[in-house]
Amino acid sequence: MNCEDVIHELSDFIDSELDAALKQELESHLRDCEDCRLVVNQTKKTIEIFCDSELVELPSAVRSRLHDALRRKFKEAAH
C-alpha cells in the first residue's frame, strides 16, 4: 500500500469500515510513513473539533418567533 492508497481508504479507515486485511496493510504503512500518520491524525482531529464545537445561543428574537409560531400551531391543532 502506498500513500495514495492510504488517502483513498482514509475515510473508511477512520470510520472503521475497512476489512481486516486492508486495515492491517494501512496500519503497517502508517507505522513507517510520518506524512500519512500526520494526515490521518489531523483528519480525525478535524472531525473531532467540528463535533465538539460550542453551540451558540439562539438570538432571543429568533427564539421568540419560533415559539410564537409553535403556539399558533398548537392552537390550530387543538381546534
Add this chain to the structure above:
Amino acid sequence: MVSPRSLLSTPNPHRLASKVAREDEHQLVAAAKSGDVTAFEELVNRYERKIFRLTMNITRNREDAEDAMQDAFLKSYSHLKTFQGDSRFYTWLVRIAANEALMRLRKRRPNQFSLDEPIEGDEDLMPRELQDWGPGPEQRFAQTEMREILSSVIDELEPEYRTVFVLRDIEELSTEETADVVGISVPAVKSRLLRARLKLREKLNRYFRQGGAN
C-alpha cells in the same frame, strides 16, 4: 401517562445531540404524540440550537437558516403521529431540518449547487500542506476565535461537500441516511465525505500549524 414536568431538564449546551443518549427522549415524544404540548416544547428547547447549527451549516445564510429551523419544528409537530420510533426522534428531526435547509440552498443557488450530477473526478487528493499542529491545537484559541475559524473554513467548502460532512460527521447520520436525505448514491456520499474531510483538514492547517496563524 408520563408527566412532562418530571421530564423537564436543563439542556446542556456543551454536549452534542449525537452523544447525548437521553433516556427520556422517547417518553417526551410519547407524551407529545398524545397531545401534551409542554412535552413537545421541551423537545424544541432541547434541540433548537442544534437544529439551528445544522440549518446554518447547510445554508450559510442567516435568514434561510432561521426559516428552515422554524419550518422543521412546525413540520415535525404536524407529522409527529407518523413518527414510528424506529430511529431517535432527533435523527428524524435532523432529516426534516436538512431537507428544509437543502430546499432553500437549492433555491438560492440553482446553478451552483447540483446535487444530482456526479462531481467526483480523478483529481489529485494527495494533501500538500503537511505541518505539525502540535498538541491540542483547539486549546490555543479562545472559544469565540475557534468558532470564527470553524465558521470561516466551513463557509469556504462547496455546498455539496459541506452538506455531506455536516450530516455524516457532525450529525452522525449513517452513510445510507445521508444518501437518502441528499438524494445521491452511497458511493457518492463516501466520495464527497472523503474530499470534505481532506479539504477541511487542509483549511484548518492554515490556523493550526505550529508557529503560523493564517
